[in-house]
Amino acid sequence: MEIIKLSPDDEVGCADAVAVDSAGWKVDCPELVQHTPRSFANMLRYGWDLEPPEAYLARDDDGTAVGLLVVDIPRYDNTDKTWLDVKVHPDHRGRGIGSTLFEYGEKLTRDLGRTGVSFGGIDLPKAKAFAARHGLEQKSVEVNRRQELVGLDWELVQRMYDESAAAASGYELLKLTGALPDDMLEGMVAVTASINDAPKDDLDIEDDVFSPERLRAYGEAQRKSDRTVYRVVARAKDTGELAGHTVVAVERERPYLGEQHDTAVSRDHRGHRLGALLKSGMLLWLREAEPALTQIDTWNAESNNHMIGINEALNYHIVARFLDYQKTL
Template sequence: MQTFEIIPLDKTNIDHVRGVAELSNTVRDHHLEAWPTTTTALELANRFIKSGYSRSHEWLAVVEGDIVGHVSGDLPTEDNTHLAECEVIVHPEHRRRGIGSALLEKLEKEAAAEGRDTFLGWTITSFPEGPRFDESGAAFCEARGYATSNVEVQRRCDLAAVDEKALDGLLAEAWKHAGDYELVEFGNEIPDDVVEGLAVLESNMYTDVPLGDTDIREADITPERMRAVARTRTERNSTMLNAIVRHKPSGEVAGWTQIAVRPGDPQIAYQENTIVHKTHRGHRLGTILKIANQRRLRQVRPTLQYVDTWNAESNGHMIAINEAVGYRKLARELEVQKKIS
């Protein structure tokens, strides 16, 4: 059996960063097509251009000079400082040799030494009626002491298959319930008159969505943090399409949705935050936001084919909206958690 060495990732070493990109795409091609592709340029940007609200630890597994495994841990520094968010990948030809376990153990020890007592990860499983994905991650997580804390469903919208006439009807009906609201759209740069309202909604995203048993706690997001994240996105050459609905009588930001377009990915965009403030629910604002932003994406990125989104399996309201605008089940994503004393 080949021996392997665990070494820290050096982000200034192009061979390290290129190796992670190549490994990530190899794992994706091994029956994990639900994952995004990546590039060396994107991996470099993600490591050198940071918003400053978390720090990362990364280690590599090397066999005869080849990078065959990678672990990363993202440690929030402003809120939820009990957490370490972990991701482990191992080349399909080098599995069941203890590489993944050694990488994760290294990260856990390092994060625990910094006071982290809750480790989070994600892995996917298949639906019986859907495409088949590599499900070995679930067994790996269970063997390492990680229990499922929440279940999300990944859905994919095929933009070419969307029934636009049906969306016209949904949108017209939704606006009948939203006469006191207006739609505002923008890109990476956040307008001054909405940044505080967005910060409130971003804070609410930490606790308003179904979390199951996942130990994610409240956060107080500031406008400065919102701008730092937006600036980081621009400097990484990523695009975020934002749509908000604003309550005209009060000027409050009532709802918000985002679609992220990654550089170098010509096929898939990613639906990120969607939230309506609890004081403004019941006006079909989620439907308005989803349809408006989806249509804007088709205008500014007409070659994109898919948009992927994730919702807690228990979030029936948002799932109903997503399915109405064209999203269909692709994979089940398990959120897994390990607590240490």
């Protein structure tokens, strides 16, 4: 077996990587949104905020793609760790390919001078057994939820918006697409950093570190990845201080798919139902701006009761549970 580092310009390799990944998910969780070769290549080019991961494709001696390793290498924060994702084609499981790829990722981590790895696996017995075999300890549970816009009770959404707007009468909402204006960047750094108050459970991770440069990088990466970013921002009427935001990205390749990227309210502005106002306001906007949009996926720690409560009130349903593991090398 040969393990090859993938380039985003390798169209065949990216297509083979997606085929391995998708085949696995069709067995383990067919509802999960899959990459396309184009979106996978863009991930390798731009990442989330111009911090792209590395990907390694395992091929048998006859050239058949059998496994995939994706290595996230944080550079803004948590620079002592990597995050490893391992996939094996269902037709080739049970041959030790996953273990070989995981150990390859551990070696890459050591070669970078880093001392810890994190790993996420779907909540299935075989994933738990794999983690135990490699000395990984479970630290958190993440849940992927989905909102189906077809058939959504829009009267419920409007009612949530009206009720939360009354509770947050001291705030106004700004609707923005694409890159943030320069005059908002400093204020948005503090708002974006509020996501660090979300539960981390037992994960050994530092807070995310944000700056105007990182926010610009996020906007550039999403634009170059051919996604439209919608952002609703709450601003205090009396002071002009930015208080919270919610962000949804819509793919242009598949405009029926949306992904919730962030929802956060600054600590000093909590208690006014801004989270519900932002989420319901975003939905009402997207209903007009993206008529082809049929679903929005979001990810939360299972312990994030406040945000989950809002999502469930908006009829999100669970797609999958993922277990987060860590290991010190």
